[in-house]
Amino acid sequence: MASPQHVGSQPPARPVPPAGPPPRAAADNARLTKAPRRPPRLASLQLKRVDPWTVLKISLIVSIVMFFVWMIAIGILYYTLGAMDVWGKINDTFSTLTSAPDAAAAGQTDLITPIRVFVVTAIVGAINIVLFTALATVAAFIYNAAAAMSGGVEWTLGERD
Numbered sequence: 001m002a003s004p005q006h007v008g009s010q011p012p013a014r015p016v017p018p019a020g021p022p023p024r025a026a027a028d029n030a031r032l033t034k035a036p037r038r039p040p041r042l043a044s045l046q047l048k049r050v051d052p053w054t055v056l057k058i059s060l061i062v063s064i065v066m067f068f069v070w071m072i073a074i075g076i077l078y079y080t081l082g083a084m085d086v087w088g089k090i091n092d093t094f095s096t097l098t099s100a101p102d103a104a105a106a107g108q109t110d111l112i113t114p115i116r117v118f119v120v121t122a123i124v125g126a127i128n129i130v131l132f133t134a135l136a137t138v139a140a141f142i143y144n145a146a147a148a149m150s151g152g153v154e155w156t157l158g159e160r161d
Contacts, residue, residue: 040159048152052140059136060129067125074121078114087112 081087094111147153 040161042156042158045155045157046152047155048147050140050143050147052137052144055140056133056137060133063129063132066132067129070125070128071118071121074117078117 078087090112091110095109098109
């Protein structure tokens with residue numbers, strides 16, 4: 001026997017499931033609400049060795065970034081003090097103290113100029129790059145030697161609550 005066909009009319013509608021998450025069983029809801037919280041797990045680790053090559057690379061990157069921060073900070077400081085005419089007053093005082101009594105023989109020499117300030121700042125920054133990188137690398141070697149004798153630094157790591 002053939003199945004009945006609906007000619008000229010819509011097929012019967014299927015029931016539409018409700019929108020949203022599917023309903024949970026009562027056992028699932030009870031398990032979610034009454035589960036006791038476990039304390040966070042802890043792991044005890046020892047830092048036995050620091051790779052000096054990695055320390056060299058990281059300290060070089062950090063010191064170069066700090067060099068640029070140093071140069072920008074000096075630039076802002078120089079501009080701010082220049083806006084308050086501090087450099088002009090210092091240069092005038094220096095010129096008055098070092099000039100000859102004859103005004104024609106006295107040349108205009110400024111003690112503080114932008115080029116002098118930034119050259120000295122760049123030299124100090126370059127020295128800081130070399131020193132910071134070298135000292136961090138030497139510190140890695142010293143730590144490795146001390147950790148070999150004492151076992152290293154022990155850290156306890158834990159999960160977030």
